[in-house]
Amino acid sequence: MTTTFFLNPRASGYNSLVQNEDGDVVPIEVRVPALDDLLPNVNADLIKIDIEGSELGALRGGEMLIKRSRPVIIIRGGPRNLNS
Numbered sequence: 001m002t003t004t005f006f007l008n009p010r011a012s013g014y015n016s017l018v019q020n021e022d023g024d025v026v027p028i029e030v031r032v033p034a035l036d037d038l039l040p041n042v043n044a045d046l047i048k049i050d051i052e053g054s055e056l057g058a059l060r061g062g063e064m065l066i067k068r069s070r071p072v073i074i075i076r077g078g079p080r081n082l083n084s
Contacts, residue, residue, distance in 0.1 A: 001032050001033070002030060002032060003017060003030060004017070004028070005027070005028050005029075005030040006018070006025040006026070006027055007026040007028060008024065008025050008026075009024065016052040016053065017052065017053065018052060018054070034061030034062065035061050035062030036061060036062055036065055039062075039065055040064075042065070042069075043068060043069040044065060044069045044071045045069070045071050045072065046072050046073075046074070047065075047066070047072075047074070048073075048074045049073070049075045049076070053077075055075050055077065059073075
């Protein structure tokens with residue numbers, strides 16, 4: 001699967017899968033593999049997610065990993081993510 005990733009050339013900390021109001025971003029297409037495809041036979045003790053609004057998609061893509069491993073999951077989000 002691929003998706004559009006928005007690069008912010010002035011502030012790399014604001015690169016995102018979600019286009020923000022700042023019009024100065026460069027869209028590029030990137031491959032987005034699911035955690036279950038990347039780690040089909042791995043058990044995880046901890047999963048940390050900080051992906052600016054795409055947390056639910058990451059969790060869905062790791063459903064089998066989560067069921068198999070039952071890891072601690074840390075999700076970092078800000079006020080912008082509360083309505084998603």
